[in-house]
Amino acid sequence: MKKKSLAAMLMAGAMCLSLLASCASDPGSTGSAAPSQAPSQGTQESQPAGEPSQGSEPSATGASGTFKLGGIGPLTGGAAIYGNNAMNGAQIAVDEINALGGMQFVLNPQDDEHDGEKSVNAYNTLKDWGMQALIGTVTTGPSLSVGPLAFQDRIFMLTPSASSTDTVSGKDNVYQVCFTDPNQGFRSAEYIDEHMDVSKIAIIYKNDDAYSQGIRDSFAAEAGNRGMEVVYEGTFTTDTQSDFSVQVSAAQSAGADLVYLPIYYQPASIILNQANSIGYAPTFFGVDGMDGILTMVGFDTKLAEGVMLLSPFAADAEDARTQSFVSEYQKRHGETPNQFAADGYDAVYIIYEALKAANCTPDMTAEQINDAILGVINTISVDGLTGTAMTWATDGTVNKDPRAVVIQDGVYVTP
Amino acid sequence: MGRVNRGWKGLKKSTKTDFATYLGVIAAFVLVNALRGGGMLSSSLTGQLVPICCYIVMALSLNLTVGVLGELSLGHAGFMSVGAFSGIIAAMSLQRAIPFAPVRLAVAMAVGAVFAALAGVVVGVPVLRLRGDYLAIVTLAFGQIIKDLLTCLLVGYDSDGLHMAFNLSGTLTINDLGLKEGGIAIIKGAQGATGTVTIASFAAGFVLIMIALAVILNLVHSRSGRAIMALRDNQIAAESVGINVTKYKMMAFVTSAALAGAAGALYGLNYGNLLASKFDFNTSILVLVFVVLGGLGNMWGSIIAATVLYILPELLREVRDYRMLVYAIVLILVMLATNNAAIKGFFARIFRREKGGAVQ
Incomplete structure (x- = not known):
């Protein structure tokens, strides 16, 4: 009886290992659509040159x-x-x-x-x-x-x-x-003021995140300098980033026609979804953290239609x-x-x-x-x-x- | 009778285990320092020494609550964060008053312990009236609340002393503190403690582990410790013989919080940047895993579990993307192995045979 359970454990361990071994030896079998799995292909395909020298002998x-x-x-x-x-x-x-x-x-x-x-x-x-x-x-x-x-x-x-x-x-x-973050916030305010026709701005940002808070601070400062009207500021934290109905409806009732989102794309996708479900369609303006929303698994990219973001890179650019x-x-x-x-x-x-x-x-x-x-x-x-x-x-x-x-x-x- | 039984063999089993634990920690410290001195230790391991010490103390202190007091706490990282941030504030504002870093570190750790103990009292008074699942849930809530509160905290220091603001509206920034020329921002709300001068050292970590061990082992073997364990085993029976439930529960809980605070201060002063979000539910659970794997109430088990489980994911960097998968599988296997009667019996038999051989 005792020996049996020991043997069972060893078997379980061996099976786990063989599972791993099969994973590692066959990078091609991983689904290429899922972004989290894609890198394993990249690193394994393109790194054989690096592997031998890696690890034990930095002097090489x-x-x-x-x-x-x-x-x-x-x-x-x-x-x-x-x-x-x-x-x-x-x-x-x-x-x-x-x-x-x-x-x-x-x-x-x-x-x-x-x-x-x-x-x-x-x-x-x-x-x-x-x-x-x-x-x-x-x-x-x-x-x-x-x-x-x-x-x-x-x-x-x-x-x-x-x-x-x-x-x-x-x-x-x-x-x-x-x-830098201040630069992003500053440039966003500058761009919105100079290129876009909006009167009332709402900001929804994540106040337990250095990145989001940093951009918001410089955006708010520059918007103040330029006399832009910020009608609503909503905050959230890591623990509350699954529901934005309060912030979205508050922005709507404040009459904002542009919602500035200096946040990462995961919460942004929920905001877009919830705004859509209550029929609120302002211009959404993001920063570089918004980048990635189009490749997010399970997100309907139609919702991101018309979203603007400050990004130094556009994949559709014409240059060779x-x-x-x-x-x-x-x-x-x-x-x-x-x-x-x-x-x-x-x-x-x-x-x-x-x-x-x-x-x-x-x-x-x-x-x-x-x-x-x-x-x-x-x-x-x-x-x-x-x-x-x-x-x-x-x-x-x-x-x-x-x-x-x-x-x-x-x-x-x-x- | 006493005279005859003096010496190693005459000691109680628990005393022997305690001495072996102290000796093991000292031996490990000497060994690591020797390796370091000889340049044999990789920078990867060297960098992990201080966090390992912190997690060991965290595991030891949580073991006091979970293993000895028998109450499940899911907010231990909350006390760590209180200690970390109060320790950082103390260390950063005392830079000029105490230029000698080790002393400043000791003061910071003491401050961290005191503030975490205060938080322990505040949380403990209402919480320890609850038992079992309810207590677990309230400690979980405490961990979340303290994290959110620290996220709102703005602290700066200048020639006038400390400036603090509580950024509840989310619209204040560090500039609103009105720091004078030459002032430093210590905690910038959501950005956490930034620009911390890192003064944590492995030696301090070692001393902290020894202090934690001495405090916990002495408490456990004292009259109070027996009362605490009696509460764990059967609260009604303990009450019936006149043990003051609140007093002994608080004693264990606050001691545990204070040690976690000191560990937090050491941890905070080891990194240039510290975010309150680091001390979330996952960190509490991580420490709980160390405790459970090491064995409830088993102090040397906590030390070994914390060390091994901290180093393991770093060693597994070789397998790249499968790292966390392997880590999880190893955890499951260790859990199975430590609870497997066959394996336990196997070790027990070897042990008995060796012992038998020695006697003959």
Whole structure:
């Protein structure tokens, strides 16, 4: 009897393991439509070059002649779509650069579950691996925990999309590809005031989220300066983001004809749904967190029709580079890339251009590379998917033109 | 009789276990420090040392509530957050008064413990009248409430001292505190504590674990501890022999909260950024998992469970996307294994055989 149950346990364990083994060996069987599964294909298909050198022997850097780029972002959990897009985009850029035959890169993306503590662990793991520059973190909260470490260890950190000013402030070697939150809020107010015909504005934002609160603050300040009328402000938190009937009907009864949503796309999708169900149809205006709503599983994209968002990247842009990036991304992952993918892609090219300008070689240490990049980063100008002729100020923030897009027939269109 | 039985063999079994626990912790500390000194420890592990210490203390303190007092608490992370934020405020505002970081850290941890103990009293008075499921639900609610309250908190420090505001309307920002030139923003509401000077150290974590162990083990073996356990085993019987229910329940609950607060302060001062949303229901459950896996009322079990289960997901980074899946499966297997009569019997037999051999 006792032996039987022991044997049963061992069997159960063996079966679990074999299940895992079959998962791992067959990346092709995962459904390509689900975004959370797509990255497993990408990393496995495109990373064989990185696998052998990874792990036990960070000293192999010089011998193999490749630059080791660490990547940190949420690859699982609620914010996974951002991390996966950014890392997939970065991987495409790495493969493109490697195909040129000059400088060689290897990217090691690590999961941080959008949590500061896990992010620090991921950072330390990458340090053990021998990372020479960091592309990350993708989200703001973790960047504030990892940033000070990168600053201390003198490892150059370029975040694709962590948009808080705190991310870069006080750290000379932390740079951003994206706009800062105040910049987003400021630019949104500017754009709405100058390009749109609206009289009353409602804001619904998440007041336990650094990103959302940061954008709201600067938007409200700039709207006040410009004399725009904000008739309603509704807040929610992580625990209350499943129902917005109160905020939506309050915005409606306040007569707002534009609802500003400086929030992520999951709650935004619920707001769109509930506004639709009570027949309230203002213009919805989002920021970069809204990006991703079109690829959300189980969301009727018709509801997003006419939604505007401030995004530096539109997948329907005409230029050849965007076109080839989008088609490559679709080929690999079966979905249209969002702005985060473009940010990740640009981040790799920015580091590439900086390394070229500074004449870096793969046998340099992370600290030497850091100092070399800092010597040139404020003078170079990089053309990327999210902006042309991007330049950087010494405080780590980027200069590029913001663009607004509107959703029409399920794609972003430049208005 | 006493004279003859002196020495290791004459000690009570529980005393032996206690000494072994202390010795184990000290040995682990010495070993890790030696490895660190020799440069043998990876940065990944080095970075995990402080959080591991924090979670060990969290598990130990929750074990006091769940294992010894026998009340299920689902809001333990709430006390951790009170300790973390009060500790950060103390450490950041005392920067000039106490330039020596270890002392400042100790003060911050003490402040964190005091504030968490206060929260423990406030929560404990009404809550400990409830039992079982009701108590679990109220502690769960406490965890949520404290998280939402901390999200509204704005704290800054300048030459005039501390400035605080409570951002209930959601429209205040850190600028509304009116900080003077040279003032620092310590807690920025939803953005959490940002720009914290990280002064937490592994040595402090070790000291905290030793203090927590000493407090809990001494409490458990004292007269009060026996009263607490009597309440756990049968409250009516305990009351009938004149044990003051409220007093002993509060004693265990507040001690547990204070230790969690100190662990929170250490945790908070280990990261440059800390969000109140970190201390959600999941964190409470995580600590509860450590306690249950380590064994209710079993302190060294909590220490080992917390350490192993914290390091495990990091080791599993190799398997990438299947990481969390493997972690879950391992959890289930360990749960099954520790509750399996066959495996327990197997270990018991080995143990007995070794013991028998030693006697012969």
